[in-house]
Amino acid sequence: MIELKGIRKQFGSHIVFDDVDLQLERGEIIVIVGPSGTGKSTLLRCINFLETPDAGQLTVGDLSLDATTATRDQILALRRRTAFVFQNYALFANKTALQNIAEGMIVVDGIAKREAYARAREILGRIGLADKADAYPAALSGGQQQRVGIGRAMAANAEVILFDEPTSSLDPQWVEEVLGLMKQLAAEHQTMIVVTHEMQFAREVADRVVFMDQGGIIEQAPPSELFSHPKDERTQQFLRKILAANKS
Amino acid sequence: MHALDIDYMLGLVPILLSYLPLTLEMAAAGMACALVLACLLAVIRVSRVPGLNAFALLFISFFRGTPLLVQLFLFYYGLPQVLTFLVAINGVTATILGLTLHFSAYMAESIRAAIVGIDRSQTEAALSIGMTRAQLMRRIVLPQATRVATPTLMNYFIDMIKSTSLAFTLGVTELMGATQKEAAGSFLYFEAFLVVAVIYWIVVEALSWVQKWLEQRLNRAYQR
Numbered sequence: 001m002i003e004l005k006g007i008r009k010q011f012g013s014h015i016v017f018d019d020v021d022l023q024l025e026r027g028e029i030i031v032i033v034g035p036s037g038t039g040k041s042t043l044l045r046c047i048n049f050l051e052t053p054d055a056g057q058l059t060v061g062d063l064s065l066d067a068t069t070a071t072r073d074q075i076l077a078l079r080r081r082t083a084f085v086f087q088n089y090a091l092f093a094n095k096t097a098l099q100n101i102a103e104g105m106i107v108v109d110g111i112a113k114r115e116a117y118a119r120a121r122e123i124l125g126r127i128g129l130a131d132k133a134d135a136y137p138a139a140l141s142g143g144q145q146q147r148v149g150i151g152r153a154m155a156a157n158a159e160v161i162l163f164d165e166p167t168s169s170l171d172p173q174w175v176e177e178v179l180g181l182m183k184q185l186a187a188e189h190q191t192m193i194v195v196t197h198e199m200q201f202a203r204e205v206a207d208r209v210v211f212m213d214q215g216g217i218i219e220q221a222p223p224s225e226l227f228s229h230p231k232d233e234r235t236q237q238f239l240r241k242i243l244a245a246n247k248s
Numbered sequence: 249m250h251a252l253d254i255d256y257m258l259g260l261v262p263i264l265l266s267y268l269p270l271t272l273e274m275a276a277a278g279m280a281c282a283l284v285l286a287c288l289l290a291v292i293r294v295s296r297v298p299g300l301n302a303f304a305l306l307f308i309s310f311f312r313g314t315p316l317l318v319q320l321f322l323f324y325y326g327l328p329q330v331l332t333f334l335v336a337i338n339g340v341t342a343t344i345l346g347l348t349l350h351f352s353a354y355m356a357e358s359i360r361a362a363i364v365g366i367d368r369s370q371t372e373a374a375l376s377i378g379m380t381r382a383q384l385m386r387r388i389v390l391p392q393a394t395r396v397a398t399p400t401l402m403n404y405f406i407d408m409i410k411s412t413s414l415a416f417t418l419g420v421t422e423l424m425g426a427t428q429k430e431a432a433g434s435f436l437y438f439e440a441f442l443v444v445a446v447i448y449w450i451v452v453e454a455l456s457w458v459q460k461w462l463e464q465r466l467n468r469a470y471q472r
C-alpha cells in the first residue's frame with residue numbers, strides 16, 4: 001500500500017501544493033492529469049525524495065517516514081521500494097540496454113552479475129528488445145529508449161512505478177509502443193502512478209484519475225465518472241480544453 | 249663555429265635512450281597518481297563537501313599558482329627540514345610527488361568541467377533506483393567524465409613527460425640529467441642538447457598519434 005499524508009512542497013515562497021493526501025492499494029493504477037506547472041512532476045518526485053517534501057508522511061509498503069525527519073537510510077530504503085520513469089528516458093549513456101536494466105540489481109540489490117544479467121535479459125524479452133541487449137542508448141530510437149527506461153524500473157521490483165509523462169518527449173510514431181508496454185504492466189497488476197496527457201490511456205487503464213490544479217489535488221474518481229461527470233469547475237474546464245485539443 | 253659532430257650525436261643516441269625508461273616511468277607514475285587525486289578533488293568540488301571543498305579550492309589554487317620548479321624544490325630541499333622523517337625522500341620520489349600534486353590541480357578542473365557537463369537526469373535516474381552518491385559517481389558519472397576529459401588529460405600527460413626534465417635539478421639522472429653529464433664531458437653542448445630535444449620531440453609526437461587515435465575511438469564510444 002502507498003499512502004501520502006499532508007504532503008507540502010514549496011520552492012522559496014512559492015507553495016506548489018499543501019496538505020496533499022493520496023492512497024493506493026497494491027495493484028492499483030492511478031493517472032494524474034492537470035494543467036502544466038501545477039506540481040504533478042513535483043508530487044511524483046516527492047514520493048521518492050528526488051524532491052524533499054517540506055512536510056507530510058509517506059508510507060510505501062512496510063516503510064513509513066516523516067518528511068521532516070527522514071534519514072539518509074530511510075531515503076535509500078524508500079527509493080528501493082519505488083521506481084521512476086522519466087520524460088526524457090534518462091538512461092545511463094555509458095551502459096548498454098542490458099546494463100541499464102541490470103545496473104540497479106547489481107549495485108543496489110547486490111545480486112550476482114550472472115544472475116542480474118539473466119534477469120535483465122528476461123526483462124529485455126518482455127519489453128520486446130531482446131535483440132538490442134548490447135546497444136547503447138545513443139543507438140536506440142526514442143521509443144526503444146523509453147522501453148529500456150521502463151525495463152530499468154521493472155528490474156527494481158518496486159512497490160510502485162512512478163511515470164512522469166513517459167510519452168511526452170516521444171515522436172508520435174513511438175507513443176503507441178510505450179503505452180502498449182505500460183498497458184501490459186497494468187494487466188500484470190503492477191502498482192503505478194502515471195502523470196500523462198494521454199486521456200485515452202487514462203480511460204482504458206486507470207482505476208482512478210486524479211485531477212491536479214494550483215495548490216494540490218482537486219478531485220479524484222474512476223475514469224468513467226471523472227470524464228463524464230467532473231464535479232469541480234476547474235476539472236470541467238481542463239477536460240473541455242484537452243478534449244478539444246485532442247480532436248483537432 | 250664548427251661543423252656538427254654527427255658521429256658523436258649518433259653515438260649519444262643509445263646512451264641517452266637508456267635513460268628514457270626512467271623518464272617515462274616517472275611520467276606514468278605521476279599521471280596515475282594525479283588521475284586518482286584529480287578525480288577526488290573534482291568530486292569534492294562538484295559535491296561541495298563542506299570543509300573539504302574549501303581545502304580543494306586552496307589546493308588547486310596553490311598548485312596552479314606556483315611554478316612546478318618551486319614546488320619541486322620545496323618538496324625535495326625544503327620539506328625534509330620541517331618534516332624530518334622525509335629526509336630519506338629521493339629525487340625520483342620527490343619528482344613524482346611534485347608532478348602528481350601540480351598536475352592533479354589542473355586535471356581536477358578539467359574533470360570537474362566534464363562532470364558538470366553530464367546530463368543531470370542521469371544523476372536523478374541513478375538516485376531513483378537507490379544508488380548512493382558514491383555509487384553514482386563511480387559507476388555513471390566518472391566513467392563518462394573521464395572520457396569527455398581524455399583529450400585534455402592526454403595534453404597534460406604530454407606536458408608531464410616534458411616536465412620530468414626538471415628532475416635533473418634534484419640530482420636525478422634521467423634523460424635530461426644524463427645529457428647534461430655527457431655534454432659537460434665532451435663540451436659538445438649543442439650536439440648533446442639537440443639529440444635530447446629530438447628524443448623528447450619524437451616521444452611527444454608518438455603520443456600525439458596515440459591521442460588522435462584515442463579521440464577517434466572515444467568519439468565512437470557508447471554509439472553502437
Ligand SMILES: Nc1ncnc2c1ncn2[C@@H]1O[C@H](COP(=O)(O)OP(=O)(O)O)[C@@H](O)[C@H]1O
Nearest residue numbers: 011012016034035036037038039040041042043
Ligand atoms: N527545482 C525547482 N525550483 C523552483 N521551482 C520549481 C522547481 N521545480 C518545479 N518548480 C515550480 O513548481 C511548479 C510545479 O512544477 P511541476 O511539478 O514541474 O509541474 P507539472 O509537472 O505539473 O507541469 C512550477 O511552478 C514550477 O515552476
Ligand SMILES: [Mg+2]
Nearest residue numbers: 040041042165
Ligand atoms: Mg511535469
